[in-house]
Amino acid sequence: MPKPGFKSITVSDYVYNRFFETYEKNRRGLELKGITSFSGYLTSMMEETMTKYEVFARHEPFMEKIDVEQNRITVKDNKKDKIAEIFLRDDQLYCSLDGNTDCVHIGFVYSLPEFYNIMTTKGIKISRPAFKQPKNKLGNYTF
Numbered sequence: 001m002p003k004p005g006f007k008s009i010t011v012s013d014y015v016y017n018r019f020f021e022t023y024e025k026n027r028r029g030l031e032l033k034g035i036t037s038f039s040g041y042l043t044s045m046m047e048e049t050m051t052k053y054e055v056f057a058r059h060e061p062f063m064e065k066i067d068v069e070q071n072r073i074t075v076k077d078n079k080k081d082k083i084a085e086i087f088l089r090d091d092q093l094y095c096s097l098d099g100n101t102d103c104v105h106i107g108f109v110y111s112l113p114e115f116y117n118i119m120t121t122k123g124i125k126i127s128r129p130a131f132k133q134p135k136n137k138l139g140n141y142t143f
């Protein structure tokens with residue numbers, strides 16, 4: 001039984017092992033980010049995924065993914081009725097429409113799984129906006 005204020009979920013061995021192996025591999029880096037337990041790791045992953053999902057859901061009616069290429073993701077902005085091309089420049093994402101590195105189109109691209117696939121394929125570790133970890137009532141992640 002979990003402690004008061006916590007819930008348990010059941011996942012398959014496959015899912016558990018997949019996450020656990022990644023956790024073990026990245027343990028040191030995670031500790032630097034204040035993640036000191038496997039549960040804490042899962043919590044941060046879930047929060048990050050939810051953040052991405054919320055960004056996606058918020059922009060989804062206004063943004064459309066048109067095309068994904070090696071160096072470029074084309075996004076249709078339905079609000080402005082314009083096309084934005086997002087491409088990689090000096091390890092940063094750049095928006096052709098806004099001429100900057102921090103706009104709604106780039107935010108949208110960050111929420112696309114394809115974007116992470118491209119980065120992984122190219123072996124690029126992109127400097128992405130820092131994920132702020134909301135703390136729970138107890139102020140930590142340790143279950």
Ligand SMILES: [Zn+2]
Pocket residue numbers: 084095096097098099103104105106
């Ligand atoms: Zn833009």
